[in-house]
Amino acid sequence: MKKQDFFNLEAVEAMDRVDGRLKVTGAARYSAEFPIPKLTYGVLATSTIASGKIQSLDTKKAERAPGVLAVISHFNAPKIPGYSEGSNPAKGATTKGQPLRIFSDDIIMFYGQPIALVVADTLERAQFAAGQISAQYQKADFQTDFDGNVSHADYPAQAKNRNSTGDYVRGEVDAYKKAPVKIEAEYVIPTEVHNPMELQSIIAVWDAADKVTVYDKTQSLKGAQGTIAQAFKIPAENVQVVATYVGGAFGNALRTWPHEIAAVMAAQKVGRPVKLVVNREQMFTMVGYRPYTWQKVSLGATADGKLVGISHEVIGQTSAYEEFTEGTVNVSKFLYACPNVNTSYKILPLNVSTPTWMRGPGEASGAFALDCAMDELAYQLNLDPIELRLRNHADIDPERNLPWSSKYLKECYQEAAQRIGWFKRNPKPRSMQSEDGMLVGYGMGTGSFSAGRSAATASIQMSADGTYTIQCATTDIGPGTATAMVQIASDVLQVPADKIKFQLGNSSFPKAPSQGGSSTVSTVGSAVTAVCVSLKQKLAALAAGQGESAAVKPADLVFENGKISSKDQSINISYTDVLKKHSLPSLDATEESRAGAERQKYSFYSFSVHFVEVHVHPATGQVRVKRVVSCADAGKIINQKTAGSQVIGGAIGGIGMALMEEAIMDNRFGRYVNNNFADYHVPVHADIPHIDAVFIDKKDPYINPMGSKGVGEISLIGMAAAVANAVFHATGKRVRDLPITPDKLI
Known part of the structure; x- marks a missing residue:
C-alpha cells in the first residue's frame, strides 16, 4: 500500500451531486424548516434613526396583541453573561470596537439597528405586534456619506499596533513617479449586499438550563458553537449547531450575528423554541455586506512595458462601533513582478452596520482597480493587455520571495484567449460593431487568491x-x-x-x-x-x-x-x-x-483569467455581456461539474458587481433606499450568456494529498475588471466607479 496509490483522481469521472435530488425535490431541510414542537416565532423591530439614544419604547400594544409571549428590549432583556467581559462599544469605546451587543443598552449606532424582539405563537402575529412598537429618540449627529467624511479615515488599530502606519513597502515608495510611462487613477466600489435566496435564519431550542441546540444558517459550525457558548457561559459541548444545508451565503454567514444571540436569548426567556428569520430589508443592515471602497492605483513602467512601481491606496468603510478590514491591497503585492510596491489601507468609520467578507473578500475589489489600471497602462503603451501581463509575470512570489507551489497562469491566458478569439479583435477602442449596430468590446482580467489549508x-x-x-x-x-x-x-x-x-x-x-x-x-x-x-x-x-x-x-x-x-x-x-x-x-x-512545513517553503495561490465580450448600445448605453471564458489554475479538479458550477456562479457574481449591484444610501436619513429585490439589481438568467468554464487541471505537488487548490474566490476575482475593460474597448469610455450603468456611458 504505497503512498502514490492513495489518490488517483485521474480515474474518477465527474459525479452528479449526491444531494441533488433532495434539493430539487424540496426534501433538503434548511435551518428555518425543522419541525420543532411548540415552536414560536421572533420578529425584530428596528431603529428609524442612524445615531442617538432610545428615550422611550412603547411596547404596550405589542404586548397586548394576540399570541404574543414576550417583547424583549434593552429594558427587560436577560443579561448575557459574556457581554460583561470587555468594554461596551456604545460607552466610549475606541475605534477597535467590538460586535454589536444586542439589547444591552439604549445607544443607536445605525439605521435599522434592532431595538426589540417580539415572540409570538405565529409568524403573522409576531409581525403585527412588531409593527405596533414605537420609539422616541434623542437624535445625534450621524455620518453615512463616505465622500464627505473621507478625511477622517485612519489606519486600523491592528495595523498601527504593528508599526506606525501599517503601510506595506517593498523597494522604493512611489517609484512609479520616476517611470517614463505612468498611470494614476481612482476607482470606487459601492456597497454591495450578499442577498442569497435563503434569508438568514435560526431556530433556538434550550434542551436544559445549560444546554441549547440551534438550527442556524452558518458557514462555521464550530465558530457559532464557540460564540454562543462564550456569550451564555455554558460549555461548548453543550451547544449543538445544525446547518445541514445552507442556501447560499457568499461570506455573510461566516460569523455569528446579533440576531442569532437574540434568538437564543428569547428562547431562554420564553421557555420555548424560537424561530427568527431576518427579512429582506434587514439583510441589508444586519448580516454584513461588501464595504464601500475608494482606491487609487498608480503604475509606472518602462517604454517596453516593464513595471517600475506600483502604489495602491485604499480606504474602506466600516461601522462606528467595530473595525472591519479585508485584503483589498493584497493582489498588488504579488500578482505582478515589480521591484517597488507600496500599499496603504485605511478604514472610515460611519454610522452603518459592520461590513463582512464577501466572495473574493477584499481581493475582488482590489483586483478590479489593479487590473483596470493595467488595462489603462496597456493602452497607453500601445501594448496588448495580455502581453503586458506576460512581460510582468511573477515567476516567484515577489512578496514572500518564495517559489510558487505551482502556477499555470500563462497557460490560462493562452487557453482562454484562444477560446474567445482575443487575437482576432481590432484592439482599437470603439472600432468594432455587430451586425445589429451594437458596439463590440473585449476585455480581460486576472484573479488570484491564497490557496489555504x-x-x-x-x-x-x-x-x-x-x-x-x-x-x-x-x-x-x-x-x-x-x-x-x-x-x-x-x-x-x-x-x-x-x-x-x-x-x-x-x-x-x-x-x-x-x-x-x-x-x-x-x-x-x-x-x-x-x-x-x-x-x-x-x-x-x-x-x-x-x-x-x-x-x-x-x-x-x-x-x-x-x-x-x-x-x-x-x-x-x-x-x-x-x-x-x-x-x-x-x-x-x-x-x-x-498543513505542514511546506507552507514555509512555497507560496500557495490559485489563479484565474476572465475574458469577456460585451455589446453596448451606442445611443442608450445598455451593456449586454455576450460571451465569457473563465480559465482557472486550481490544481487537480476533484469534480468538473461542481467546480464548473462554482466558476459559473463566480462569473455571474462578477457581472453583477460590474454592471448592477449597488446599495444606495440616502444620507439625509442614513437609510438604504433600494433595500429590496425589486430595486437592488442582481443578475438574472436574461443577463447571463453561456459561460465557458475551463480548468488547467494539473496537480499542485505540495498543497495536499489531492493536489487540489481552491476555486470559489478566483471565479469572481478579476471578473469585474474584465467587464469594465471590455466596456472601454467597446465605447472608448473608461468607467472607474462601479456599477457601469447606462447613464455613465451616454
Whole structure:
C-alpha cells in the first residue's frame, strides 16, 4: 500500500451531486424548516434613526396583541453573561470596537439597528405586534456619506499596533513617479449586499438550563458553537449547531450575528423554541455586506512595458462601533513582478452596520482597480493587455520571495484567449460593431487568491454490509462539498461512490474550519483522505495478520475494487470478508490532517483569467455581456461539474458587481433606499450568456494529498475588471466607479 496509490483522481469521472435530488425535490431541510414542537416565532423591530439614544419604547400594544409571549428590549432583556467581559462599544469605546451587543443598552449606532424582539405563537402575529412598537429618540449627529467624511479615515488599530502606519513597502515608495510611462487613477466600489435566496435564519431550542441546540444558517459550525457558548457561559459541548444545508451565503454567514444571540436569548426567556428569520430589508443592515471602497492605483513602467512601481491606496468603510478590514491591497503585492510596491489601507468609520467578507473578500475589489489600471497602462503603451501581463509575470512570489507551489497562469491566458478569439479583435477602442449596430468590446482580467489549508478531523465507520459513513463538522453553502468528499473517499478506498455517505452540518461531528476562503476541499478533503488511509491500514493489518498470510507486510498489499490482494495471491479478500473473518460488525477510524512545513517553503495561490465580450448600445448605453471564458489554475479538479458550477456562479457574481449591484444610501436619513429585490439589481438568467468554464487541471505537488487548490474566490476575482475593460474597448469610455450603468456611458 504505497503512498502514490492513495489518490488517483485521474480515474474518477465527474459525479452528479449526491444531494441533488433532495434539493430539487424540496426534501433538503434548511435551518428555518425543522419541525420543532411548540415552536414560536421572533420578529425584530428596528431603529428609524442612524445615531442617538432610545428615550422611550412603547411596547404596550405589542404586548397586548394576540399570541404574543414576550417583547424583549434593552429594558427587560436577560443579561448575557459574556457581554460583561470587555468594554461596551456604545460607552466610549475606541475605534477597535467590538460586535454589536444586542439589547444591552439604549445607544443607536445605525439605521435599522434592532431595538426589540417580539415572540409570538405565529409568524403573522409576531409581525403585527412588531409593527405596533414605537420609539422616541434623542437624535445625534450621524455620518453615512463616505465622500464627505473621507478625511477622517485612519489606519486600523491592528495595523498601527504593528508599526506606525501599517503601510506595506517593498523597494522604493512611489517609484512609479520616476517611470517614463505612468498611470494614476481612482476607482470606487459601492456597497454591495450578499442577498442569497435563503434569508438568514435560526431556530433556538434550550434542551436544559445549560444546554441549547440551534438550527442556524452558518458557514462555521464550530465558530457559532464557540460564540454562543462564550456569550451564555455554558460549555461548548453543550451547544449543538445544525446547518445541514445552507442556501447560499457568499461570506455573510461566516460569523455569528446579533440576531442569532437574540434568538437564543428569547428562547431562554420564553421557555420555548424560537424561530427568527431576518427579512429582506434587514439583510441589508444586519448580516454584513461588501464595504464601500475608494482606491487609487498608480503604475509606472518602462517604454517596453516593464513595471517600475506600483502604489495602491485604499480606504474602506466600516461601522462606528467595530473595525472591519479585508485584503483589498493584497493582489498588488504579488500578482505582478515589480521591484517597488507600496500599499496603504485605511478604514472610515460611519454610522452603518459592520461590513463582512464577501466572495473574493477584499481581493475582488482590489483586483478590479489593479487590473483596470493595467488595462489603462496597456493602452497607453500601445501594448496588448495580455502581453503586458506576460512581460510582468511573477515567476516567484515577489512578496514572500518564495517559489510558487505551482502556477499555470500563462497557460490560462493562452487557453482562454484562444477560446474567445482575443487575437482576432481590432484592439482599437470603439472600432468594432455587430451586425445589429451594437458596439463590440473585449476585455480581460486576472484573479488570484491564497490557496489555504488548515486543520480538520474526519471520522469513518465501515459497516459489515460494505457501506461507509464519514463525518466532519463542515458545511456546504452550495459548491457540492459532500459530493467532492464522496469522490475523494471513493478514490482512496477504491469502492463505489454509492456505498459512501458523507455527513456534515453538525457541530457534534469532528472539527472543521469555516467554509470560506476557498479552502474547504483542501482542508476537509485532506482529512477525508487521511481517515480513509487509516481505515485501509486497519483493514490491511487484519487481512495480513493470520494464517498463511501472516508473513505478508501490510505495506505490500494492493487495494482495488473493494478487495485486498497480495502479489503472491496468498491474500485475495474483500473488505467485508475481512470484517466477517474477525466477527466485527464495523470498523472505525478518526484522523486529523493539517498543513505542514511546506507552507514555509512555497507560496500557495490559485489563479484565474476572465475574458469577456460585451455589446453596448451606442445611443442608450445598455451593456449586454455576450460571451465569457473563465480559465482557472486550481490544481487537480476533484469534480468538473461542481467546480464548473462554482466558476459559473463566480462569473455571474462578477457581472453583477460590474454592471448592477449597488446599495444606495440616502444620507439625509442614513437609510438604504433600494433595500429590496425589486430595486437592488442582481443578475438574472436574461443577463447571463453561456459561460465557458475551463480548468488547467494539473496537480499542485505540495498543497495536499489531492493536489487540489481552491476555486470559489478566483471565479469572481478579476471578473469585474474584465467587464469594465471590455466596456472601454467597446465605447472608448473608461468607467472607474462601479456599477457601469447606462447613464455613465451616454
